[in-house]
Amino acid sequence: MALDRWIALVLLGICLTYGYAAWFTMDGSLAPFMKRNPIWPSTFPKVLSVLGILTTSVILLGLEKSQPKEADIDYRRLGEYHLGQAILLLALMIAYALCLRPLGFLISTSALLILGSFILGERKWHIMLPVSLIAAVSVWYLVQEVLGIYMRPFPGILGG
DSSP states (O other): OOHHHHHHHHHHHHHHHHHHIIIIISGGGOOGGGGGSSSOTTHHHHHHHHHHHHHHHHHHHTTTOOSOOOOSSOGGGGGGSOHHHHHHHHHHHHHHHHHHHHHOHHHHHHHHHHHHHHHTTOOOHHHHHHHHHHHHHHHHHIIIIISOOOOOOSOGGGTO
């Protein structure tokens, strides 16, 4: 069996376990007034589990394959790929997760976007800075004001 089918088999097991939890265990502790709602907290996990089971089943049955072709990534030639960029981006995402609370959302997200685009090769600072700042402020505004979820915009010493 090919590697993609083994991965699909593992993901199918995860989706089945997740689906069992979503369908049978999550709704038992709901308050009585919530049981009359059309959408429960388990609705999205139920949809995800069904979509995951369908997708992995398509891969397991081989319905997505049209013609055999050469692999896009050859593990024997890993040195030819941009592994340095990928590792730096992963390290940057870990640093972002660690700096999110102490530095605040706006500073952390702006730094992630600026440094990430720099790692990927963008050198036009006059485009990079405004785009990352506008994106960070826009996301913060939507989450804070529209969704009503509090996110600390700045570090605590700056009044965040």
